[in-house]
Amino acid sequence: MLEVRDLIVSIAGNTILDGLNLTVRDGEVAAIMGPNGTGKSTLAYVIAGKEEYEVEGGEILVDGEDILAKSPDERAAAGVFLAFQYPVEIPGVGTMTFLRAALNAQRRARGEDELTTPAFMKRVNEAGAMLEIRKDFMKRALNVGFSGGEKKRMDILQMALLEPSVAILDETDSGLDIDAIRIVSEGVNKLRSAKRSFVLITHYQRLLNYIVPDTVHVMSGGRIVRTGGKELALELEQSGYRDFAPHSAAQPAAE
Amino acid sequence: MPARIVSSRTDAEVALADAYGAAKTRLPGGEAVRHLRDDAFGIFAGAGLPHRRVEAWHYTDLRSLMREALPVAARPNGSSLGAINGELAGRPSFGGGRLVVVDGTFVPSLSDALPEGAGVRSLADVLSEGRPELIDLLAARDFGEGDAVLALNAAMMQDGVVIEIDPGAEIVEPIEIVYATASAQPAASFFRSLVVVGDGAKVRIAESSIGRGGRAGQTFGCLVFKVGDRAEVGHTAAITRSEAGSLRLDSFVADLGARAQFDSFALVDSEGLVRRQLFMRFSGDDAKAQLRGVSLCQGREHVDTTLDVVHRGLGCEGREHFRYILDDAATGVFQGRIRVEKQAQKTDGKMMSRALVLSDEASMHNKPELEIFADDVACGHGATVGSLNADQLFYLRARGLDKRSAESLLLEAFAGELADEVGHEGLVARFRAEIAHWLGERTKAGKGSGGSKG
Ligand SMILES: Nc1ncnc2c1ncn2[C@@H]1O[C@H](COP(=O)(O)OP(=O)(O)OP(=O)(O)O)[C@@H](O)[C@H]1O
Numbered sequence: 188m189l190e191v192r193d194l195i196v197s198i199a200g201n202t203i204l205d206g207l208n209l210t211v212r213d214g215e216v217a218a219i220m221g222p223n224g225t226g227k228s229t230l231a232y233v234i235a236g237k238e239e240y241e242v243e244g245g246e247i248l249v250d251g252e253d254i255l256a257k258s259p260d261e262r263a264a265a266g267v268f269l270a271f272q273y274p275v276e277i278p279g280v281g282t283m284t285f286l287r288a289a290l291n292a293q294r295r296a297r298g299e300d301e302l303t304t305p306a307f308m309k310r311v312n313e314a315g316a317m318l319e320i321r322k323d324f325m326k327r328a329l330n331v332g333f334s335g336g337e338k339k340r341m342d343i344l345q346m347a348l349l350e351p352s353v354a355i356l357d358e359t360d361s362g363l364d365i366d367a368i369r370i371v372s373e374g375v376n377k378l379r380s381a382k383r384s385f386v387l388i389t390h391y392q393r394l395l396n397y398i399v400p401d402t403v404h405v406m407s408g409g410r411i412v413r414t415g416g417k418e419l420a421l422e423l424e425q426s427g428y429r430d431f432a433p434h435s436a437a438q439p440a441a442e
Numbered sequence: 443m444p445a446r447i448v449s450s451r452t453d454a455e456v457a458l459a460d461a462y463g464a465a466k467t468r469l470p471g472g473e474a475v476r477h478l479r480d481d482a483f484g485i486f487a488g489a490g491l492p493h494r495r496v497e498a499w500h501y502t503d504l505r506s507l508m509r510e511a512l513p514v515a516a517r518p519n520g521s522s523l524g525a526i527n528g529e530l531a532g533r534p535s536f537g538g539g540r541l542v543v544v545d546g547t548f549v550p551s552l553s554d555a556l557p558e559g560a561g562v563r564s565l566a567d568v569l570s571e572g573r574p575e576l577i578d579l580l581a582a583r584d585f586g587e588g589d590a591v592l593a594l595n596a597a598m599m600q601d602g603v604v605i606e607i608d609p610g611a612e613i614v615e616p617i618e619i620v621y622a623t624a625s626a627q628p629a630a631s632f633f634r635s636l637v638v639v640g641d642g643a644k645v646r647i648a649e650s651s652i653g654r655g656g657r658a659g660q661t662f663g664c665l666v667f668k669v670g671d672r673a674e675v676g677h678t679a680a681i682t683r684s685e686a687g688s689l690r691l692d693s694f695v696a697d698l699g700a701r702a703q704f705d706s707f708a709l710v711d712s713e714g715l716v717r718r719q720l721f722m723r724f725s726g727d728d729a730k731a732q733l734r735g736v737s738l739c740q741g742r743e744h745v746d747t748t749l750d751v752v753h754r755g756l757g758c759e760g761r762e763h764f765r766y767i768l769d770d771a772a773t774g775v776f777q778g779r780i781r782v783e784k785q786a787q788k789t790d791g792k793m794m795s796r797a798l799v800l801s802d803e804a805s806m807h808n809k810p811e812l813e814i815f816a817d818d819v820a821c822g823h824g825a826t827v828g829s830l831n832a833d834q835l836f837y838l839r840a841r842g843l844d845k846r847s848a849e850s851l852l853l854e855a856f857a858g859e860l861a862d863e864v865g866h867e868g869l870v871a872r873f874r875a876e877i878a879h880w881l882g883e884r885t886k887a888g889k890g891s892g893g894s895k896g
């Protein structure tokens with residue numbers, strides 16, 4: 188369960204999130220939609236613990252525990268996972284080396300034993316097969332030379348391995364071809380569970396045909412300005428965001 | 443040349459002159475070699491230890507950094523050799539033959555015979571025997587002209603190995619040259635080795651050091667490669683595990699024939715002062731060479747890599763890529779001079795240096811220099827100095843790696859990438875282990891920007 192309360196965040200003196208409230212219950216899939224530059228990725232990064240953002244107020248609770256004082260790795264161990272809008276290339280770091288280091292680091296942090304090599308390989312192979320990731324990708328350096336869509340799949344593979352309790356997918360659908368959206372969505376649907384909360388940040392209603400959300404939130408001006416069911420996404424498809432200018436309709440949307 | 447009167451010779455310069463005076467009648471070689479030594483010492487005496495007004499030594503002011511000259515190491519004795527033998531026994535070998543050089547002296551009794559197609563003799567024997575063509579190659583007169591350190595090595599060379607690879611021979615596993623220290627007292631050693639690779643031959647030479655304790659010495663080494671036409675040569679050097687206060691001055695000379703392929707990688711993880719100077723010439727046409735290196739520097743270490751590459755042949759390809767990781771108050775120096783002579787058309791050259799600076803007190807000096815006299819060439823260079831990439835660090839930490847592990851993984855990747863190109867599994871594994879060891883020590887020392895938070 189994810190609870191964001193009255194979150195105020197700025198960067199370089201500009202307030203980006205301005206008293207944001209959002210609750211995603213266990214087992215819930217929440218979609219967040221909203222205009223470019225409104226702070227969706229900022230919200231995702233702040234939950235994951237990126238340092239350059241200034242949290243000026245509010246709380247972020249994961250399963251009831253405030254995570255704001257935790258480092259990114261401690262948050263990961265507490266169950267937070269962010270699938271990046273732009274996954275990072277890391278030359279020289281083998282994909283398998285990385286996956287194993289990440290998985291074992293989290294297990295250690297939770298007081299669990301490290302996985303044996305065969306157990307690890309089995310998990311990776313299963314996740315890779317589910318997401319139809321070619322085996323030779325695993326032999327490459329992490330994300331290096333991967334296409335945009337391949338990087339996104341690699342992020343979802345990590346999610347499958349790490350089994351988070353709060354998964355935030357930042358525009359995982361952008362850059363995916365039609366088949367890849369279906370494959371990735373099936374992967375996500377398999378990972379839906381009564382114990383796991385999902386936040387899907389997306390610009391396109393199409394993704395929500397594959398991963399049917401429980402709730403849809405409209406974000407504008409650094410706040411959630413409207414919340415509804417899956418039909419809200421269809422409505423937005425028709426009307427756009429013109430009814431959701433930040434703060435009040437009188438202010439220009441660029442502010 | 444009348445020796446310039448150097449009124450203010452340093453203690454080290456005086457001691458080196460005395461050492462040469464005392465040793466010269468005992469050093470190996472006949473009349474011709476004695477002349478070579480005297481000429482070389484004349485160059486050294488005239489110039490003195492290089493200092494910052496000598497352009498090639500601007501960032502490594504040896505005159506002020508080398509306070510004293512240690513006594514020249516004596517020939518190793520039986521009991522010290524026994525200890526080294528024990529240490530060697532515990533070290534895996536690749537099967538290509540291991541040549542052991544103790545305090546600058548080649549010790550056949552500790553060394554292996556080389557595989558068919560390769561032969562080895564001591565430098566002392568070769569100098570005494572006096573074959574002019576080998577003496578000429580050893581003298582390498584037209585490389586590093588005027589360089590006082592190279593000249594000092596030529597004057598004082600005690601011993602070393604001379605390896606000859608028959609034309610067409612294929613030596614599959616690396617021939618190792620292992621340097622060991624026996625002297626209980628800090629001492630200086632001067633060694634020079636030569637590798638003559640016949641036309642079309644294939645060989646790999648791997649240099650490394652062993653030994654614990656007593657390593658705060660001064661070594662003046664020189665390795666000369668004469669690479670025949672179409673030969674394929676690999677070279678690696680692990681310059682590791684010396685003690686604080688040591689001084690290591692390595693010169694490296696390579697003369698490449700037509701269509702030769704040459705590949706060299708060095709890992710420097712060594713305390714004190716290290717200077718590697720690499721002189722390479724593409725003498726024939728269509729040769730390809732890669733010079734690469736990784737330097738891991740901490741404490742007050744000072745690591746200098748200086749390249750002097752000359753393109754003379756047509757259509758040769760040169761790739762130089764050096765990386766540094768600098769922590770604490772370490773200093774890194776990279777100077778790369780690439781000279782493309784007028785007739786060396788179609789030269790394709792790329793030089794790159796990258797440094798990661800992990801501490802405010804560490805510093806990196808880069809000086810690339812292209813001197814191009816031919817008009818139809820593609821040459822470029824780049825140099826970057828920076829810190830670890832914040833987006834990469836965050837990505838790793840968001841997946842659960844704590845700050846130190848994430849930093850180590852990125853540092854290991856940065857250093858390991860070049861080591862991986864060595865092309866011999868056993869050697870790559872050794873270099874990887876050495877890099878991991880350095881990072882492990884760094885993590886143990888609690889470096890790397892605080893605890894898990896932050
Ligand atoms: N590192 C940063 N430095 C300065 N400004 C930033 C930084 N990161 C984000 N911003 C600003 O914060 C605002 C919100 O950006 P954010 O990336 O969160 O938007 P978004 O809703 O994810 O947009 P999109 O739909 O285009 O992905 C933008 O105006 C952006 O320019």
Ligand SMILES: [Mg+2]
Pocket residue numbers: 227228229272357
């Ligand atoms: Mg975004």
